[in-house]
Amino acid sequence: MTRLSLDAIKIISTIKSTGSFSMAAEALHKTPSAISYRVANIESKLCVKLFHRNGPMVSLTDEGEFLLQEGGWILNAVQDLESRVKNIPKLDSHIRIVVDKLLPLDTITQDIRDFIGHCPGANISLQREALNGTWDALKDNRADLIVAIGQVPDGVQAKTLMLGKLNFVLCVSPSHTFAAQKKPVSNNQRLNDIVVTIADSSHQLPKRNAGILPLQRQLAVCDVESKLALLKRGIGHGFLPPTLIEKELASGALVAVPVEVQKGDEMIWLAWHPASKGTGFNWWHERLTRSSDVHSLIGREVVRDGGYPWRHS
Numbered sequence: 001m002t003r004l005s006l007d008a009i010k011i012i013s014t015i016k017s018t019g020s021f022s023m024a025a026e027a028l029h030k031t032p033s034a035i036s037y038r039v040a041n042i043e044s045k046l047c048v049k050l051f052h053r054n055g056p057m058v059s060l061t062d063e064g065e066f067l068l069q070e071g072g073w074i075l076n077a078v079q080d081l082e083s084r085v086k087n088i089p090k091l092d093s094h095i096r097i098v099v100d101k102l103l104p105l106d107t108i109t110q111d112i113r114d115f116i117g118h119c120p121g122a123n124i125s126l127q128r129e130a131l132n133g134t135w136d137a138l139k140d141n142r143a144d145l146i147v148a149i150g151q152v153p154d155g156v157q158a159k160t161l162m163l164g165k166l167n168f169v170l171c172v173s174p175s176h177t178f179a180a181q182k183k184p185v186s187n188n189q190r191l192n193d194i195v196v197t198i199a200d201s202s203h204q205l206p207k208r209n210a211g212i213l214p215l216q217r218q219l220a221v222c223d224v225e226s227k228l229a230l231l232k233r234g235i236g237h238g239f240l241p242p243t244l245i246e247k248e249l250a251s252g253a254l255v256a257v258p259v260e261v262q263k264g265d266e267m268i269w270l271a272w273h274p275a276s277k278g279t280g281f282n283w284w285h286e287r288l289t290r291s292s293d294v295h296s297l298i299g300r301e302v303v304r305d306g307g308y309p310w311r312h313s
Contacts, residue, residue, distance in 0.1 A: 003045040006078055009071045011038055012050060012060075016068060020056050080139070094123040095280030098143040101130040101198055101223040104244070108147075111287055115280075122280050128223065131208045133201030138271055140204065144281050145272045147288070153205050158271040161289055166241045168211065168263040169256040171248075173234040176255075184258040185237075187213055194219050196227050196238040211239040211263040228254075239263040 015024040021039070025032040043050050050064035060068070095115075099108060105128065115124065129137050134148040139156045152160060170185060172178045178185050178193070190213055199220035200207035212218060219236055221227050228245070231238055232253050248254040270288050272281070 004042070004067075004071070006075060008038070008042050009068070009075050011035065012042070012064065013068055013072065013075065015039070015051070015058060016060055016064075020058060022056060080141075094125075094278070095284055096125040096127075096142065096144045097284065098127045098129050098134050098137040098146045098148075100134045100147060100149045101128045101201075102149050102241075102244075103147065104224060111284075114287075115283060118283060119280060124280070129201045130198045130223070131200040131202065131210065132205040133203075135271070136202040136205045138273065141273070144276045144278075145270070145284055145288075148269045148271055149266050150208065150210070150269075151267065152269065152271070155205070156271075157274065159274050161270045163268040163270050163288070166243075166266045166268060168239040168266070169242050170237055170259040170263075171231055171240050171245065171254045171256055172237045173232055174252055174255050175234040176237065178237060178257045179255045181257075184260045186260050190237065190259075191216055193217075194236040196221065196230050196236040198222070198224060198227055210266070 011024065011028065014027050015021060015035070018024045018027055021035045022032045025035045028035070039051065048063040049061050050067065051058040052061060099105075108126075112124065112126065115122065127137065127143070131150060132153055134146050135153050135156050137143040138146050138148075138158055147163070149166070152158070170178075178189070194217045195212055196219045197209070197212060199222065200209070219230065221230065224240075224244070227238055227240070228248065230236065231240075232248065242249065242256060245254055249256060272285065276285075
């Protein structure tokens with residue numbers, strides 16, 4: 001029988017994060033004496049000292065640090081497995097989709113209409129997250145299939161298909177001071193203004209700050225519709241894909257201005273759990289990966305490396 005259990009690793013991890021046996025006991029809904037006894041028992045079985053005791057406060061020994069460093073990933077893997085098992089859809093036709101908030105909601109409404117017509121008894125959950133929040137939903141098993149922007153974060157296990165690539169331009173209102181100048185907007189000018197961003201909605205994965213300079217003032221909003229509304233009113237500046245704002249650029253509601261340091265391109269990914277299945281998932285997977293009928297999530301044509309168009313419907 002193993003001398004070390006997952007519960008033991010969890011207890012040691014909680015003590016480290018809280019700094020004392022008593023606070024760990026409170027977090028784990030146990031008594032301090034129970035925690036103290038359990039730690040002593042673990043140390044006895046392993047024949048090592050895991051904590052330095054300094055009154056009520058404790059700190060890990062080198063052996064304790066090594067144990068958590070090597071055992072922490074096991075604990076995370078088990079917690080991830082528990083989440084996946086708990087959140088397995090109960091209905092074969094049920095589908096949970098998460099789309100990045102950079103992509104307007106109305107770009108997927110025709111697909112929803114077609115799915116409802118094809119599976120009239122199906123349940124569908126459509127959520128929107130931003131940046132790593134979209135990947136976070138897949139990692140936490142709150143989604144069967146996602147349409148995400150940006151690189152696949154470390155720690156996310158998924159099957160992926162690159163749907164396209166987005167480039168960005170710096171946008172302002174015609175009334176903004178950046179709109180009148182001929183030369184590219186400098187970093188100093190940007191630092192003296194405020195950048196309008198879509199806040200990363202991730203809870204577990206590291207948050208991203210795409211297109212933001214160090215120490216720059218930010219006006220963080222929840223979605224692309226809010227970002228557009230503020231920019232059109234002359235509030236700050238922000239990066240957006242030109243294919244997303246064709247109407248605003250054509251009408252003069254927004255102006256694309258040159259900038260010294262351009263925001264890099266972002267990939268559009270379709271991603272799903274390796275174990276995802278069911279009629280609902282199969283329908284959406286086929287719809288979004290079919291080369292002859294891939295509906296646009298933004299703009300006109302964005303071509304992926306494999307030759308599949310990401311066209312405007």
